Amino acid sequence: MNTKFLVYTALMTAIIAVMGFIPAIPLPFIPVPIVLQNVGIFLAGILLGRRYGTLSVIVFLLLVFMGAPLLSGGRGGYGVFVGPSVGFLIMYPIVAFLIGWMRDKYFETLDFKRTFAIIVIFGVVLLDLVGAIVMGFVIHMPLSKAIYLSLTFLPGDLVKAAIASLIAIALFNNPVVSRIMQQLAK
16 A cells, blocks of 8 residues: 555545534434535545545544544544444445445546436435434334435435535546546556
């Protein structure tokens, strides 16, 4: 593992952590808030690829587990891994890996539509679905109700996917950044 790639991994971990300082939006009918950190998870996969994107998310989650208050609302510690958000947190590295895997596979042909589709399918849908299922299990809510209530995340998550796609395409169109991204895909 190259020092340069470790720096990119640490930088993405820091970006995800900084997004935790943006306050969460609590919802009165569901115990999981709306957070902006999903954008960081999507960006980790689409910018760094499967290997380094996943690593950056795992490092972030390890910091949270050890007590760093890096989740939105200043949450941290092992307690968040037994609460209603655990399904979403568990999916973070999986989502980064799947988005990164598709990015590595189709890097040469990525445009906004393809990037957005990758993030929506492998990010938004999987994250919200598995997160809702696990949330329902943790808080003893019927599966259908948990999934139904989690649909409230969908419009915002689609906007987050569009933001991540726009950022990624803007960076991919920069020749210097694009060359680095190609190296990360190898």
